[in-house]
Amino acid sequence: MLFGLIALMVLAVSLINNGTIWIPICGFGGFFLAVFTPLLYTAFMLPRWRIWAFSNVRNVHELKQTAILRRIYPKDKSFFWRLEIKSAAQKQAIQEIEKRFEIPDIFEDDPSIPYQTAYYYPKVESWTYIALAIGALILAVFMFGSKDNGMFFIGLLAVVGGSFLGWTGYKRLMSTDAPLMISEDGISMESNGFHDWKDISNEQVYYVSAGKASYYGLSYEVNGTRIAMSLKELTGLSSYKVDHVLRVYRGRYQKRIAK
Numbered sequence: 001m002l003f004g005l006i007a008l009m010v011l012a013v014s015l016i017n018n019g020t021i022w023i024p025i026c027g028f029g030g031f032f033l034a035v036f037t038p039l040l041y042t043a044f045m046l047p048r049w050r051i052w053a054f055s056n057v058r059n060v061h062e063l064k065q066t067a068i069l070r071r072i073y074p075k076d077k078s079f080f081w082r083l084e085i086k087s088a089a090q091k092q093a094i095q096e097i098e099k100r101f102e103i104p105d106i107f108e109d110d111p112s113i114p115y116q117t118a119y120y121y122p123k124v125e126s127w128t129y130i131a132l133a134i135g136a137l138i139l140a141v142f143m144f145g146s147k148d149n150g151m152f153f154i155g156l157l158a159v160v161g162g163s164f165l166g167w168t169g170y171k172r173l174m175s176t177d178a179p180l181m182i183s184e185d186g187i188s189m190e191s192n193g194f195h196d197w198k199d200i201s202n203e204q205v206y207y208v209s210a211g212k213a214s215y216y217g218l219s220y221e222v223n224g225t226r227i228a229m230s231l232k233e234l235t236g237l238s239s240y241k242v243d244h245v246l247r248v249y250r251g252r253y254q255k256r257i258a259k
Contacts, residue, residue: 042080047090119231126168197253199223203250205242206218215232217230
C-alpha cells in the first residue's frame with residue numbers, strides 16, 4: 001500500500017510538471033502496488049501469525065472461531081490459504097498445530113454468564129417502525145384524496161406497507177418473549193421454538209458477506225435439520241460474545257450430564 005501511494009505521488013508530480021510519459025507508467029504501477037502489496041504481505045505473514053497464535057493457547061478451536069468472527073482469520077477453504085508463503089519448517093509447524101484440532105478444547109466456565117441469556121429487538125427500531133407506519137398512513141390519506149388513479153394505487157401500497165410496519169413494531173414492543181434465548185437447558189428461537197442441548201449439534205455463530213447487507217447469524221442442527229437465525233436485528237449483540245455464550249452453556253450442559 002505504501003509503494004502504491006508513493007507511485008501515486010510521483011504521478012501527481014508528473015502531472016504538475018506536464019510529464020505525460022510517466023502518467024500511464026505511474027498510474028499502472030500505483031494500481032498494481034496498491035492492490036498486490038497487501039496480498040503479498042498477507043501471504044507472507046499469515047503462516048507466521050498462525051504458528052505464533054496457536055502455539056500460545058490451549059483452546060485452539062475457540063481462538064480460531066473468534067478470529068474468524070472478528071474477520072482477522074480466513075475461513076477454511078478460503079482463497080487466502082492458497083496464497084500462503086511458508087518455508088518447510090513452517091509447514092511442519094502448521095501440521096503439528098493441525099493435529100491439536102483433533103483434541104476438544106478444555107471447558108472453562110465464565111461465572112459472569114447467568115443461567116440464561118436473552119436477546120431482544122431494539123425498542124428504538126420498534127418505535128421507528130411505528131413512526132414510519134404513521135407517516136405511510138398520512139401519505140395514503142393525501143393519495144386517496146387525489147383524482148389520479150396512479151396516486152390511489154400509491155396510497156393503497158402505503159396502507160399495506162404502513163400496516164405491516166406498524167404491526168411489526170407493535171408486536172415487538174408488546175412481546176415479553178425474547179426472540180432468542182440461550183440457557184443451560186438449550187436454545188429457544190422465536191420462529192423455531194425450544195430445543196434441548198441433548199438434541200442440538202454443530203451450533204455456531206457464522207458471518208455472511210453480502211456487501212452492505214452482510215450480517216451475523218446463529219445456526220445449529222436438530223436431527224439432521226439445520227436451523228438458522230439472523231442476529232442483525234437483535235440488540236446488545238456481538239458475534240464473538242454470542243459464540244462465547246454458546247460455548248459456556250454447552251460446556252455446563254456437558255459437565256452436568258457427566259456427573
